[in-house]
Amino acid sequence: MILRFYFLFIVVVSFDLNGQFEKYLGRSDINSVLLEDVTVFKIYDVESSEKTRSYKALILNEKASDLRNLVLHYDQFRTVDFFDLKVKNSQGIELDRFKLRDLNDYGYTSGIASDNRAKHISLENYDYPFIVEVEYSIRNNGSLFYPAWMPQREEGMLVKESKLIVEDVAANGIRYYPVSLEDPLVRDTVSWKKYVWKVKDLEPYQYDRWNSRLEDYTSYVLLAPFNFKMGDYSGKMDSWKSFGSWIGELNADRSSLQGLDLSELDSMITSDMGDKEKTAIVYHYLQNHTRYVSIQLGIGGWQPFPVSYVHQKKYGDCKALSNYAVALLDRYGVKAYYALINAGKYASTLQEGFPSAHFNHAVALVALDGDTTLLECTSQINPFGYSGTFTSNRNALLITEEGGTLVKTKKCLPEENLQSTNYQLSIGTNDRSIAVEMERTYEGIAIEESRFLSNYYENEQENREWFTDGNRFGSIHLSDFQLFPVEEGRIPKGGYLARFEKSGGVRKAGSRLLIDQANFFDCSLDKITTDSVERSIRIPYGFSQQDSLLINVPEGFYPKSLEEVDVETPYGKFHKKYIPSEGQLLIVRNFVFYDGVYGVEQFEGFKEFVNNVISNDRQKIVLLGNT
C-alpha cells in the first residue's frame, strides 16, 4: 500500500493576522478607515494648478461606496495626468494593480453636448476587508474652482489621519473657509506660502433623518483664489461684487436684440401696462416658444449663448434663457437682472463672506410691486412668479452693471403651503361599497406634492392614471376626474375634483362598519422610531393641511363618538373635531408643520408630536348598528 501525502490546502481566512485592524472589525458603525491621506494642491500661476492625492484606506464592507467607486472628473479645463491604484488584502499582499490606462473612460451628460467626462473604476468582489493605496494627479488649466477638501466623504468612514497642503507657488494668495477646523499652519518659504490643515481620529457619522447639513457632521475646508482666469477671461473673486463683474464680462455683448423680429411680443405689450403685466407676458412668451436644451462646451459652460442664438433656435440652457429674458424685459422698460444660484430642494446657500463659484443654475430676478420675483426660465410649466423648493429662501448673486450683489430669494411660509381636501363619502350597506367625491387644492409648494404640477400638463389619460396609481383605496373605478386651472403667482394654486367608487371600501367588524381615517388623512411624515438624535433637527419647509370629511351615515347606523384633539407645540399644530348631525358625521382636521431648527433636547417633544398625529390619523371611525 502506497501512502500518499497530500499537500494540505489551507483556506485563507479573511481576518488579518496583523492585529492592527482588529479594533475596526468589531465595530458595526465603521464601513471604511482612511488610514493615511495627503493632498497637495499646488498653485503655479493665476490659471494653472495641480492637485495630487495619495491615500491608503481599509475597506471593511460594501457600504463603503465612495472608496470603492473611484470617479475622477475631467473636461476642457482639467486633465487626469496620473493614476495608480493597488488593491491589497489585509496582510498586505497585492491582489491587483490599476493604472490610468486601465480605467473606464466615459462621457456623460443627459443633455445634448458637454465636455464632461470621467475616469472611473469600481472595486467589486474582493474579500473584505481589503486595502487600497491610491495615487492620482489632476492638472487644472483654469482657476474658477479650487478643490474643496473633505476627507470624511461618506457615512461610516473613520479618518485616522488626513492632511491638506496648499502650496501657493504663484504667491497670489488664497482664500479659505474652514468648517469645524482650526486655522491652517502657515509656513513661509522664501517667496511663497504653504498652508497645512490636518485632521486626526475623526469618528464616523451616519446621517440623521432630519438633518442634511454637512457642517453638522464633519470637517472640511473650501478654497478659492483672489485672482483667477478661465479661458480668455480674468477676474477677481475676493468680493461678490468683483466676481459678479467677471460674470458680467462673460455675458457682455450677448444681449443685443438688434435685427431680431420681435413683432409678436411688440404687439402684445403696450406702454400703458404695468411692470408685472409686461413681465408675465414676456415670461409666458418664453414658456410657449423656447425650451431647455443643455449644451455645455468649453467656456460655454459658463457663458450664455447670445440672445440672437436663443431667439433663432428657440432653445437654450438656464444661462442663455435667463439672459434672453433679461434682454427682452429691458426692451420693454422692465429692469431685470441675470442671477446665479445654487438650486435644488436641499442645496446649500451661497456664503456671504466667502465668494466662490458654488452655483449650478441661472435665473432672472425682477423687482415687481416692491417684491423680488424670480423667473424660472427653463421650465415651460412653472407658474409665473413661483420659485418653489428649487430656488426659494436662499442667496442668489445678482449681476448688475456695478458688479455682483447677494440677494435673498423669498421663502414660502407654512400657512402659504396649504393642501386642502374636502371629501364626501357615501356607503352602501349591502356590499360595503363606497362612493367618494373628493375636491383637493394645492397652494404654494404643495403644488409640487406627488408631482401634481408635472402631471397637470400631461394628457387626460395620464392624469387619470396618476390619480388611480396614487389612490389609497386600491382598485377603484374612477368615474370623474377634472383638473382646475392653475392660478399663477408667488403662491400658485391648483387642484382637482375626483369621483370614484369601490366595493368593499369600508371594513366590517362584527355588526359594525369601520372607516379608516388613514385613507383620507395623511400628514406625509413617517413614524419616528429612533430614541434620540445627535444633531439638531432641521425642517427647511413647513406646510399645512386643511381637511374635511363628510360621511353620509347609512340608515340603521350611528357613529361612535371620538375625542376631539387640539394640540399646539413648538413644532406644529394639530386639530381634529367630530361634528355629528342627522344622518351625517363631519370631521374637520387642521395640521400645521412648522419649519425651524430644534435642538437635540427637543427631540422627545418633536417625536411625540409627530407620532401622535400619525396614530390619531390611523384611528377608525366606527359605525354602530341601531339595535
Place this chain on the structure above:
Amino acid sequence: MELSECEFYPNAKSMKLGEMGFLEFRFDDDSKQFQYYLDYSARIKVFDVTDASQGDIKIRLYQPENNFSVEKVYGFKANVYNLVNGKVEKQKVEKKELFSKRINDYWIELSVAIPNIQAGTIFEYSYKKLSDFTYNLTDWIFQDDIPVAKSSFTYTIPEYFKYQQNFLGNTYNVESESSKFEETFNYSVANNLGNGQFGVGVQRGSITSQSTKTTVQMSNIMPLEDEPYSVNRSDIPSRIEFQLVSTSYPNQPTEVVAGNYDKFNAELLSRTDLGSVMKKGGFLPKELDLEIQSLGNENRIAFLYKHIQKSIKWDGFKGYLSSEVGKITYNNGEGSVSDINLTLIALLRNYDIEASPVIFSTRGNGTIHPVYPSYDEFDYVIAAIELPNQLILLDASSSLPLGILPLKCRNGKGWLVHHNRGRMIDLKSKSIYSVSSTNKCQISDEKVSIEANKTFKDYASLSRSKQDSISMVESFKKEISNSDFSVLNVSLLDYAVGESTSYDYSLEAEMADEIYFQPILDGTVLENPFKREKRTSIIDFPYNQSYRVVTQVNYPKDYKVELPESTRFNLPDKKGSFSYSVSQTDGVITVISNLKVSAKEFGINEYPALRQFYQLVADKNQELIVFTK
C-alpha cells in the same frame, strides 16, 4: 400643417406623421464584403409646446474601439417648419449643430437639438447608415412612445442572402408587398498574390442578383404605455427583426448561418468561443486536482462552484461567448459572465460532471424568440448540470449559494446547448419568494402584547442579505413600525444568504375598552398593487409567491369577541389561491391567512381577474376581530 390633433389618439402631445426606411446592400471594396445601407427619415409634429423635447434627438451607434466591424452614420439633415402669418417657414439645421461623443468603449452617440419648436411645429430629419453588421440588419420598430400615423420600411435583399424575418410585439395590421428586382454589384478589389504580397492592379467585375424588394407598412399605431410589473419593455413594441439564415454567393456553396434552434445549437457548438472551449477545463493546480478527484459527484459540484466564485471576480460585463475560457481567466482572476461560467462548465466537465451552457436574455433585455434565435438577443450564459432527476442551474459570477440564481436570470426560457439534448429550459423553475409570519398575542386588561417571528425564504431572503446585522435589524424595525404597535426587542436570528432570514420581535399596545384587532398584521398582501382598470402589457413575476400568516390570540375569558368569517377563493387555471381560516378552541383564537401565487406570467386578458383577486385578498386580510371588555 394645420393638423391640430392626432386623429386616432386625440390625447397626444406629439405624433410621428411618417417614418420611412430604405435598406439595400452594397459591396465594400476595402473590406471585400457586403454591407447594408439604410436611408432613414422621420417627420414629427409637436402639438403641445411642453413636449418640445421631442426635438432632442440622440442616435447611438455600436462602435467598439479596437474592432474592425463598423457602423457609420453620415449625411444627417434636418428641417423645421413653422406656420408664420399663414405662411410656412422652413429652417435648416446646420451641420455644426450635430454633436458626436464617445460614451464608452463600445458606443458613440450622435446628438442634435432641433431648433424653433413651437406649438404646431413639424420637423423632419434623415440620415444614412452604412453597416458591416449584416447578420441581423436593423430592427425596424413601428411603435413608439408617441402615436405613429405611418411607418414604412422597404428592404431589398440580394439573392445571396436568406433572412428570417420575424414580426414581434404588439400586433397591428401590417401591409406587405414584395417584388423581384434586378441589381448589379460592381467590385474593384486589389490583387492579392498570396504570401501577403499585393500585386499591382485591381480585379474588376460585376455580379447580378435577382433581389427581392419588400415593403412593410403599418398605420395609425398607438403609443406605448408604462405599466407596473411589466419587465421586458423592449419586447412590447410592434417591430420586425431579421436573422441571417444562410448565404450563397455565386460559385460558392450555401453556408447555413442560423435558422431554427437546432441549427443555431450546432453553430454554437462549433464556435471557438463557445462549443470548443468546453474542453479547456484542465487548469487547476495539481494539489487541488487530487483533492477533487477524491470527492463524490455532489461534493465536487459544490466545491468547484465555490472555488470558481472565489477565484474569479466578475468585472461587470455580461455576454455568452468567450475566447478566454479556462486557464487565461482563471489566472487573470477576473472575467465577464461568459468568461466565468464557461470556465465553470469546462471545469465541471473535466471532472466528469454533465454540465452544459444555457444561454438567454436577462430581465429587462427582452425575451428570446421561441423558434428563431438571433445572436444579439442573448446577453447571458449560466451552467446547467443534468442529474438523473433534476437540473441544477449555476451562476458563478454571483456570490449566491448553489442553485440560487440572481433575479435578473429569471426571465422566460433559456436554450441549453448540447450536441443531442439541446432544448429550451424554464429559467423560472424553483424560483420562489416566500414569507412566513407567526404572531402569538396576549390580551390583558392593560395591554396587547405580541411575540412575533417573521421568516423570509429564498428570494424574499435575498433582498435582505446585503447589510450587517445591526442595520438589518434597524431597517426591519422601520419596516414594521407603521403599525399601531410599539416595536420592542427586534433580533435577527441566523441568516443564510439567499436561503433564509428570520427575525424575532415583540409588539405592544395599550388596551382600551373596545379594540379592533387586525390579526393579519403584515407579511402578506394588504394593498392591491393593480389599481389601474386597463392593462396593455404582460404581467411578469420572476418567482412564485407564498405568504403565510398564523396568528394566535389569548384573551381574558370574560371578554366579548366578534370574529371574521373564514373564506377561500382562487385564480382561474390554478394560478393562485387564497384561504383565510378562523377557529377558536378553549379561549384561543387562531387565524391563518395563506396566499399563493403559483404562476409567473399573466396575460392581458387575465388582468381583470388578477386585479379582483388581489383586491379581495387585500380586503380580507384587513378584517378585524372585535374585543370588548
